[in-house]
Amino acid sequence: QLVQSGGGLVQSGGSLRLSCAATGFTVNTQFMSWVRQAPGKGLEWVSVIYVDGTTYYADSVKGRHSISRDTSKNAIYLQMNSVRPGDTAMYYCVRNMPGGGYVFDYWGQGALVTVSS
Amino acid sequence: EVVLTQSPGTLSLSPGERATLSCRASQRVTGSHLAWYQQKPGQTPRLLIYHASSRATGIPDRFSGSESGTDFTLTISRVEPDDFAVYYCQLSGSSSLFGPGTKVDV
Numbered sequence: 001q002l003v004q005s006g007g008g009l010v011q012s013g014g015s016l017r018l019s020c021a022a023t024g025f026t027v028n029t030q031f032m033s034w035v036r037q038a039p040g041k042g043l044e045w046v047s048v049i050y051v052d053g054t055t056y057y058a059d060s061v062k063g064r065h066s067i068s069r070d071t072s073k074n075a076i077y078l079q080m081n082s083v084r085p086g087d088t089a090m091y092y093c094v095r096n097m098p099g100g101g102y103v104f105d106y107w108g109q110g111a112l113v114t115v116s117s
Numbered sequence: 118e119v120v121l122t123q124s125p126g127t128l129s130l131s132p133g134e135r136a137t138l139s140c141r142a143s144q145r146v147t148g149s150h151l152a153w154y155q156q157k158p159g160q161t162p163r164l165l166i167y168h169a170s171s172r173a174t175g176i177p178d179r180f181s182g183s184e185s186g187t188d189f190t191l192t193i194s195r196v197e198p199d200d201f202a203v204y205y206c207q208l209s210g211s212s213s214l215f216g217p218g219t220k221v222d223v
Contacts, residue, residue, distance in 0.1 A: 033213070043154075043162065043205055045213035056212075092161065102213040103152045103167040105174075110161060 002093050007111030010083055018078040018111050020093030028071045031096035033104065034078045036089035044089075048096065049076060060086070083115045119144045121216035123206055128221045136193035138219045140206030145187055150210030153182055153191045156218075157202040166191060167209065196221070 006018040018034070034046040047057045047067040055067050064083070069076040076093060093108035120143040130136055140151065149169040154162040164173040166182035169189060179194040193200055201223060206216040 035213075042218050043156075043207075043215040045215070097164075097167065100167055100209065101150055101211065102207070102209040103164065104154075104162075104209075104213075105164050105167075107161045107163075 002095065002106055002108035004091075004093050004108040004111045007091065007113050009114045009116060010080075012084060012115055012117045014083055014115075016080045016083065016113060018080070018091055018093070018113070019075055020077070020108050021073065021075045022095075023074070025095070026071070027069050027074055027076050030098060032067075032069065032076045033094050033096055033102070034067060035092045035094050035104065035107075036087075037092070038086075038089045041089075045102070046091070047078065048102070080113070083113075085115050085117050087113060088115045089113060119146075119208060119214060121206060121208060121214055123204075123216040123219045125219060126217075128219060129223065130196050130221060131223065132198055133195050136191075136196050136200070136221055138191040138193075138204055138206075138221070140189040140191070140216050142187045142189070142208065146184075146189075146208060146210070148210055149184060150208060151182075151184065151189045152207045152209045153180075154205045154207065155200075155202045156205065162205065165204075193221075 001023045033048040066079045090110045094104040095106040097103040097105040122141045151169045153166040156162040169184040170182040203218045208214040
């Protein structure tokens with residue numbers, strides 16, 4: 001299970017951190033990603049953290065957002081900096097299915113981020 | 118850069134009918150790395166199919182996936198009222214790319 005927290009209203013140019021706590025597995029043994037969905041739109045992959053700590057980002061957030069994890073809390077995070085109105089979306093924490101590449105088999109409940117201009 | 122196209126945009130059906138949803142990739146997809154997700158209004162997406170034709174845990178067998186070259190198909194053999202939702206295909210190999218979705222409604 002993935003339980004998310006964070007989200008809310010933030011001004012353009014500001015920062016926000018999303019959290020995602022996992023139960024039933026340990027986050028440092030799985031690939032973990034963030035996926036977002038703008039209001040009324042489709043799904044967009046945002047970022048991934050591999051078991052070895054390697055991270056990758058979508059071009060739309062590269063250099064502004066960063067993914068991390070805390071093994072003591074069994075959680076992952078998305079630090080969102082220099083946010084823009086285009087970052088307004090529901091953000092989902094997801095687990096990459098073991099051996100499945102970027103197949104997402106478990107999803108958090110989502111956290112809504114609204115960026116005001 | 119690979120592009121995924123889903124058709125139709127909206128599929129209007131009655132319960133009991135067969136649903137055929139298409140996902141076309143602009144380039145060959147190696148390793149059958151194509152997944153399908155279902156999203157009902159106000160809910161989190163749910164994995165249905167991975168590796169083009171493998172059903173995820175707990176998914177009823179009325180859902181099936183197939184591939185032919187760059188064309189992938191999600192079939193719902195007999196649509197039930199609970200199946201009315203938006204369906205997304207996704208390239209899922211070494212990166213992630215979602216299609217724009219197909220809405221299945223009454």
